Amino acid sequence: AQTVTQSQPEMSVQEAETVTLSCTYDTSESDYYLFWYKQPPSRQMILVIRQEAYKQQNATENRFSVNFQKAAKSFSLKISDSQLGDAAMYFCAYRAADTDKLIFGTGTRLQVFP
């Protein structure tokens, strides 16, 4: 069975600094997708970034980028120039290519200090 592990329950960063959130996963599939979702206190789940496993190039969305290491089954999220509005729970999620079911990690709570 596929699993997603986020080993950092909480992280903190100073405003304008860079922070990296870790995620590892376990799968025997070769074709899959990985996601990072943000959940602010409002509870809404917001897609931050996605990565297709068949793409070697790391995905980037403005200040958010990933470090995808397929062989190591690692998918970390880097937030550059952190802002107060980045404070939230961040969830890593996995989906095999032949299914539409998401498997979530347990989340990392990110605090941003001024």
Place this chain on the structure above:
Amino acid sequence: NAGVTQTPKFRVLKTGQSMTLLCAQDMNHEYMYWYRQDPGMGLRLIHYSVGEGTTAKGEVPDGYNVSRLKKQNFLLGLESAAPSQTSVYFCASSYFAQPQHFGDGTRLSIL
């Protein structure tokens, strides 16, 4: 454009009571999902639907039933609520192989 709308946003039930959570989407998505979120855990899939009239079990289906009579609606039912079902419930929808769009969640407390 409302996206995914969940009704109600909050509810308190007594053990043994029944209720139905409603999820509505206006994006013409084929796929719809119900998740629960508990402290210290990620979202876990309860049931899902790949189209009108179809439903399937997810990771934690026990104690819940679902129905998808219309493409835009996905209902989650608790026939006899138990304290272990106290949670935040999220609905989501998507096209196949596309990112899921989530509702704002329903906080359900069972006393």
